[in-house]
Amino acid sequence: MQKTPTSQKKETPFDRAKVGFKNYWYPLVQANQITTRPRKIIMLGEPITITRRNGVAYAISDFCPHRGISLSLGKNYFRGTNTITCKFHGFTFDLTDGSCVAVLSDGPDSEAVGKLKARTFPLEEKKGILWIWMGAGKPVPLEDDIPHLMLRDQTVLKWRERVIYGNWRYHAQSDAGHFPTTHHDALALLSLSWHAHWKDYETEIIFDEVDGGEWLAHKHKGVAEQADYPGLGVWPPKRPWRYHLTAHGGTFPPIHGTSHQGIRMPGLLRVPHWPMDGAFHYEWYIPINEDYYRYVQVNAYFPKNIIHRAWIEFWHRVWVDPMRNGRFNQQDAAMSAGATNWEKHQGKHGPMAAYKPDAFATGFMDLCNRTARGES
Numbered sequence: 001m002q003k004t005p006t007s008q009k010k011e012t013p014f015d016r017a018k019v020g021f022k023n024y025w026y027p028l029v030q031a032n033q034i035t036t037r038p039r040k041i042i043m044l045g046e047p048i049t050i051t052r053r054n055g056v057a058y059a060i061s062d063f064c065p066h067r068g069i070s071l072s073l074g075k076n077y078f079r080g081t082n083t084i085t086c087k088f089h090g091f092t093f094d095l096t097d098g099s100c101v102a103v104l105s106d107g108p109d110s111e112a113v114g115k116l117k118a119r120t121f122p123l124e125e126k127k128g129i130l131w132i133w134m135g136a137g138k139p140v141p142l143e144d145d146i147p148h149l150m151l152r153d154q155t156v157l158k159w160r161e162r163v164i165y166g167n168w169r170y171h172a173q174s175d176a177g178h179f180p181t182t183h184h185d186a187l188a189l190l191s192l193s194w195h196a197h198w199k200d201y202e203t204e205i206i207f208d209e210v211d212g213g214e215w216l217a218h219k220h221k222g223v224a225e226q227a228d229y230p231g232l233g234v235w236p237p238k239r240p241w242r243y244h245l246t247a248h249g250g251t252f253p254p255i256h257g258t259s260h261q262g263i264r265m266p267g268l269l270r271v272p273h274w275p276m277d278g279a280f281h282y283e284w285y286i287p288i289n290e291d292y293y294r295y296v297q298v299n300a301y302f303p304k305n306i307i308h309r310a311w312i313e314f315w316h317r318v319w320v321d322p323m324r325n326g327r328f329n330q331q332d333a334a335m336s337a338g339a340t341n342w343e344k345h346q347g348k349h350g351p352m353a354a355y356k357p358d359a360f361a362t363g364f365m366d367l368c369n370r371t372a373r374g375e376s
């Protein structure tokens, strides 16, 4: 007897994006980290060699197209040119287009010249950051993908990154709902009288004219500081050292005319008034492979004058940067790991829409499926 075919759920762009969405600009590395000495970074499943020649940074596939040896071991034998020479057999590539221009183990008449080609990736160096395009075809303008407030001349950017175990999508989906419980005992937040929960949490789509982009943003009617759970008690307890209500849960005064908190493609979260009033925190979840991602955080500060600028530098160094090591980033990392392990354990993930704040998780899926560039 013939079996009735079971209906197959079609894979969506979100389902397929295990190692991210390629057709976007991403932050690659702090520009001052890149010198004539090549460095390897794995982005969206692709190992890349980044190096500088004559002051300009270049990105080339890390696999030498001859036998795949890492070009990050390569040499800069021809000073003044834009080339890199593979350590194995001396195939030498022009970093501007990846073409093979010489083979040192075969002499100047080598027949391999002009035949092999390594893939190169467009880079832009702006605001002390190297931005990379790994997509197909011609890149879109950088401003289409990078928040405009970050790119302003006066903005001061501070970079921080770490590698986290887990699939990048769980971190991207986590913002609504996790804050009061995940970070309840974070060092950075001990003075906050915690919001117990959102009131009437929803999401909304915002086209941000100041910062650019289409955002999936939080929408709610404020936060409750405490709540009484029948038969259980009140949570969270009042503590004398928790003396002010977090702006995170309340409504935000605008910064340069924009104030929402949300996420945009390809997985870029923005938090207003964090880690300092009047600043924006941006973070990308950049897949290395299916199981690891680079968590890249960039704080954008807007100094009003030289004294304010000095204060920002001081505060960032002595408090903002260290405090995130004190039970904060690690807490998010543990959540990503847990969600990823669960998916591996049971072969699927879910439920993704169990309560109101899950609208953020499902909303991000929808945003990806509806708008992911070049993926439909």
Ligand code: FES
Pocket: 064, 065, 066, 067, 068, 069, 086, 087, 088, 089, 090, 091
């Ligand atoms: S593997 Fe690079 S030159 Fe042979």
Ligand SMILES: [Fe+2]
Pocket: 178, 179, 182, 183, 332
């Ligand atoms: Fe978090």
